[in-house]
Amino acid sequence: MATRHLIPGAAVTAAAALALSACGGGTDPGGSADDGEPSGEITVITQRTDIVDTVFMDYKERFEAEYPDVTVEFEALTDYEGEIAVRMNTADYGDVLLIPNSVTPDQLGTYFEPLGTVEELSEKYRLVEEKAYDGQGYGVSITVNTQGLVYNKKVWEAAGITDLPTTPDEFLDDLQAVADSTDAVPYYTNYADGWPLSQWDGNRGAMGDPEYQNTHVAHSDTPWAADEWHGISDGLLFDIVANGLSEEDPTTTNWEESKTLLGSGEVATMLLGSWAITQMQQAAEDAGASADDIGYMPFPYQVDGTFHAQVAGDYKNAINVNSEHKAAARAWIEWFAEESGYAYDEGGISPLVDGPAPETLGDFDAAGVEYVEMTPAPAGQEAYESEVVNTAEIDLYGNIYRQELVDVARGAADGDKESFFAELNQRWADARAAVGE
Template sequence: MKKDMKKLVSIVLTGIMCISLAGCAGNQEAKNPNPGGDSTEVTIKIMSWLADPVQSGIEKMNQEFMEEHPGVTIEYEAVTGDDYRTVLQTRFASGDGPDIFMNAGYSWLDTFQQYMSPITDEEWAQYLPEASKQRWGADGEYYGFPINLQSISYVYNKDMFEKAGISELPDTFEELQDACEKLEAIGVTPFGIPGGLTARLAHSFNVALGHHDDPTAFIQQLRSGEATCADDEAFNQWADFFEYTIQHSTDDVLTCDDDAIYTLFATEQVAMIQAGSWCESALKEINPDLDIGIIPMSINNNEDENFIAGDAADGFSIAENENTELSKELVAYWALSDSGVNIFKEYQMIPAMSNCKYDASELGQILEEADQYFKNGEYFGWYWYAFPDLTADLQFGAIMQSYISGSIDKQEMLDQFDLKIAELEAKSQQ
């Protein structure tokens, strides 16, 4: 695993010192598709699962683009939560698909490739990180413009850890258990888990996948039946870990969503939450004085294997339609113009392309610490999108909810994962 992480560093570090949304490429400027002030009215529709703070950054650049391009209107629609995939499929099926849309890559390419225009020859494609080429690459073409690097791990309260006497951060399962005992000894509930959200539960499922030397190859083995979750060492370790976290969490796991665990954490009712780097602004709105950091979700006692999950998480694809060229001009503006130099600092994001430097200390506590994990190669990717169904992660999360409710036990949960993977694979072959 450690050797594999070193390989991953050489592939991915090019995407750590980078940009994506905004252009930080010196004095490069995107081309103007209407240099003469053509009054032709054109509307570019963008569909995304990202609301604020990212939405505000994109809309700021969109406004500047529209000011420079008379007659162009850009509409940004955020469809958050699990509804995004269904809405996107429905829009394209009805002939009303967006011009630019968020695309998770991997199996999403199989679903939407017929609607997409490749970006391989665009000027900004030279700055794509290798990881995103893998995620949004198919048949020798690239289809994704990666936005930012994000992390998924445990966000913890530094003050509560100090009060509990936790002097060294846990990076093994045994150390995590010891930390939980110390927290409970001072009357603190260790974990807040968003069990009401199947997608968030699947983020935990992803940890088991990340404990393989080649997670995408392992997923192919699961899909072909050459491997099973039930017989896999990492999945069995993860199941024990998951059981422990549920036992040491709040009593209302199945009714907790992001807002609920953010409130529990920000009001210091729990010491750790499973969350992503996107949560900091919401937490600080509730409690500006929070002192927070991140630690891995450690499922075993080998500290060289317990990393955070991190990836060039969010990417846009461009539809093939009458507005394709203008859409590409807009994305080029995001990627190459000077207007977005301060976007990442202002909206606290680590960029995902290699044409911009950044200061992680200006991006908030979570991303500053995540940046060190990224630079050290102590992370694995987000792999749930590699299963052959846009809702595979939601279906895995639903199985985890059955376990949380007591309807099935740990072994049955692993067995049901295998049955679900076989079912998804069979449907994909029809």
């Protein structure tokens, strides 16, 4: 999982939430992040095990040249979410770390130092409100992503496909054409690693409504109905597998290998955030193909004849509330967002309001995709969806129930799409009743 990126949801999976206890706060050994000049040794914890010894070493050299009184050490975690949740049951979780999805909005102040008001931070940074509570912002995105499907253009062209699919049914027809006309696996689930299945939830913006998650999802008793987002998206995933359009044995998938498979044309399509584009382009070149073979299409759903794609922050750098060098930690966070070039180099949208646009999203420009930034939950409702998720014990932003979905779809578990979605809707409705509006 070395190069995993996320579009963090509004909340937390039930299983992960149980791993955290409120032991991080209550002390303030480093004072405020605004106090004093940056100095001391800081530990920066990252999920980028693949580039921590290369690209990040360049960041260290450049940062320390600008801040000679600060020394930066890195710690890379392979299973970031799992390992950091355990670490956060102590005070020892670095000085700068990525806010895990297992932290609910009302827990942010327990574990992280506030960086300023949302209003102040939003003058410079995008999507600060995604990790905010009670008007305070706690993190700055390492990059900003949009959502869609990365695909091998040569394979799709070989299948005779000339237009982007605009509906789930058209997408299924296109995958069938790939199966009929090429030797490629039409769609790759990455079931075994699990986390890529969580990417399916990050496409809510395809509905074209910035308010969608505030008026639907947690506020609906039937989010898996045929005309609701999760019914549409999870329904498409189910149909892909049920129609035999994914890998033969999902239990043998491998994330790192999947990049080579798509880059070389052995796999045609995967649903992933825009962060994956550059990795697939590099994999294509490593396989002796061309980076130009890699395309990026919007989710196959239109509203009034237009594609829409959600824009959201990736993991957010934040300061451990227990850090003894908060000024230095803040200096790193600001430098990383403003000067490192990480977002641009990774093909992402800049976390800066006035930052440069990436070249990797040219396909979206050509398709006329309109970007949607989801409206945050209203005051007092920030943790509502997470409460429903936890009470229902459905990991909406994770992979467990989608792995179960794949198992049902491929006949490895009892049930069918209708019964599986009916059970999810019932558990969700019961959770809403228990939580209350």
